[in-house]
Amino acid sequence: MSQESLPSEGGPEHPHALPAYAERVLEVAELIPPGRVMTYGDVAEWLEEGGPRQVGRVMALYGGAVPWWRVVRADGVLLPGHELRALGHYHAEGTPLREAGRAAEGHVPRLDMRRARWGGGADTGGHT
Secondary structure: OOHHHOHHHHOOOOOOOOOHHHHHHHHHHHHOOOOOEEEHHHHHHHHOOOOHHHHHHHHHHHHHHOOHHHEEOOOOOOOOOOHHHHHHHHHHHOOOEEOOOOOOHHHOOEEOHHHHEOOOOOOOOOOO
């Protein structure tokens, strides 16, 4: 599925309808437990459709209504321009973070992907 096809999937009958792929991506975002995250690629793999870029595009266009901070980059870097909002959510939910290195721009921590990543199973916690 190409990125270009995402916004028009709603069809002309319902110009404000959410594309079906976007609905599925947002449903997965809502399943991620507090304190856990999935990468864009994890979401695409879960859906067995699209890829990280398509999931990222959906989140950029439609993700404001779901816990967007739980769908992240694989390297654990926080979403540029939204770092402080995301950090507020991560602290409130107890999401595992790694301290920022001295060379890190703005000394913003990263997600501890090894501990925070959720595989979609029944394990909804267990991180410390």
